[in-house]
Each structure stands twice: as structure tokens, then as C-alpha cells.
Amino acid sequence: MATSPSSSSPFINVCNKGLSKKDFYGVYDIIKPLSAGWKQIAISWHLEIDTINRIEADCRGDTIACLQKVVEYWLKKDYDYERYGIPCWRRVCVAVKEGGGDPALADEIAREHPLPATTGGATPHPLPATTSPTDVVHNDEIPPLGGGNSNHNETLHFAKRGVPPTDVRIMSPGSEKSNNSRVYAPHPEINFPLTNKIYELQYDFADVLQLTIESFLSEPALLPKVIEYLKRCVHALLGPIKNDNQAAVQAVKEQFSDIKTMTDLFSTLQDKYISWFNYELIIKLVHVFLSENHTLKRTWSEYEDKLKDYFINSGGLLKDADAVKFGITDVPPGT
Secondary structure, three states: OOOOOOOOOOOOOOOOOOOOOOHHHHHHHHHHHHHHHHHHHHOOOOOOOHHHHHHHHHOOOOOHHHHHHHHHHHOOEOOOHHHHHOHHHHHHHHHHHHHOOHHHHHHHHOOOEEEEEEOOOOOOOOOOOOOOOOHOOHHHHOOOOOOOOOOOOOOOOOOOOOOOEEEEEEEOOOOOOOOOOOOEEOOOOOOHHHHHHHHHHHHHHHHHHHHHHHHHHHHHHHHHHHHHHHHHHHHHHHHHHOOOHHHHHHHHHHHHHHOHHHHHHHHHHHHOOOOOOHHHHOOOOOOOHHHOHHHHHHHHHHHHHHHHHHHHHHOOOOHHHOOHHHHOOOOOOOO
16 A cells, blocks of 8 residues: 655655745645644744744744744754754645644645655766865866767866866666766765855845835935935945045946835845845944934844854855855955
8 A cells, every 4th residue: 555755754765955934835735724722832942932932922823923933934944954854845834744643634735745756767986075176177078978889089178267177987686797888977066054154144134125225114214315425435435445446436426316215225235236145235224314213223233143154154155155146256266
């Protein structure tokens, strides 16, 4: 008889890919019927007791609101996720079965979110995670695939990225040696936890920027003053390479002069002048024009501390992230 994806108690056949805040509705909508057991679900997800008590007090016994907060805190990893595991559909199934007391729903979730199957039939030989010194090929031109028997004498060339290639050996079934059957490809070291944290920082930046925009929208009379301030900061916006270009300076000033609303202003800033790692201009605007908004200032300070801690203590961010992908184009070679 066929078994369900959850035939094993820890739901080992259910997808364990990490979930984030953007998955809130997908998770909440499916477990909403279990709102009466929100506290047991929270405990199953190992939320802190203080967090659970705070949710109960803030929501005043409204079970729907309590469950919403539980899902929100869980997806934000507001618990010891390094010990208990990151949010994923596998842990949703466990919480629904054990905390929510609905094994049928847990099985339904398991069927809808199975562990991705391995394609291609038999399991291939594992690729090496790293390269030994004898495996690295330093020549730019690589011998033809399949040795010297290629009719087209095709060659592969590495893109000069400053990353040594990895010798990936593809062996035919039953073959002990395959010296001539090699495919060479660039294989930079990737640290997925670090890369995931970059995306988390980007989400955090989006949240605090949205709070900032809402604060400025509530003060529309500030728009002319903000624009005049930005015009005086044009040289800082352009940087040392372009700030001597008077045509570029004038173009930026005219661009700001054409802005009529606070929404248009922040759209322009976000498109051209600020990002999750280049945010100092926004902090200056907050301190100059919203100096009494202590909550907003504290929120930016917390984001700044989080980013600073990550860059200083992560130990490998610039090595493991694709700098160009995240908009950094001037990283020195070898970092």
C-alpha cells in the first residue's frame, strides 16, 4: 500500500527549503482553521515564552490575531532557529500535527510540498566540494572534451574572474578511470547561509525604508526643504569620479527640481542613490528633518548595527557573495 509523504514522524519527505516573510500568507492561510490551537503551534515552533505571553497580551485573546503574530514571529526567525531549525514546510507539518492536532491537514500539506525529487535516474558520482592543488588548471585554454578525438576540436575557456576552476570529473558507469573524460568549469566557493542573510538584510532595509517614507508622507510641507538640501548634496551623491562634471551636477539638480511629490522623491532616491548597503543619505534626511521621530531613528540605528555586525563578524561575506550581483562594482581583487 502506498504511503503518504508523512509516513515518517519528522516528515523527512517534505520540502525543507527555508521560508521567509514573503511566505506569510501561504503559511497562514493553510493553518488558519487551527487558530484555536495557536499557543500549541507557537510552542511547537519553539517561540520564546516571553514572546508567546506578549502575543497573548497584545491580541487580548483574539485567536486569529494571535496565530497571525505567531506565523509572523516564526517567519522572522524570532526564536533560536540555529538550534531548532529554520522555518520550512517540514516544520509546518510537524506543528500542524503535534501542535494543531490535525494529522490529516499535516498530510495534505506534506503532499503539496514534497521534497524535490532527484532527476536523471541513478545517483551520479558526487562532485568535489573543493579542489586540491593538483586538480587546478591554470591555463586559459582547456583540452578538447573527450581527449583528442573531438571532430570539431572544441575548447572551453574560463571567464577571467580571479577564481580558480574546479576539476569536475564525469565518469561513465563502471569505469574506474576516466582521465580523458573531464569537464572543467568555474566553481567559486558559495556559502549559502551568508547569502541568505544578505537577502534578509534586504528585506529589513525595505521595511525600515517603508517606515521612513510613511513618516515623510505625513509631513508633505517638508518636500521643498528636502529637495533644496539634496541639491546641496549633489557632489556627495555623484561621488568623487563625477562630482567635477558640471553637466552631471546640473542634470541631477534639474532632476530634483522636477519632483512634485514625496513619493516621486523616494522613488528617485531608491532607483539611483540608495540601497540596502548604501543608506547613509536616508539617515541624514531623518536626522535633519525628522529629528523628533525617535522611533524611526532607533529603527535605523538597529538596522545599521545589524549590517555592521554582519560585515564585521560574518567572516567571508565579500568572498562568498557575487559582488556585481548586489551592485558592488569596485571590490578589490581577491576579497
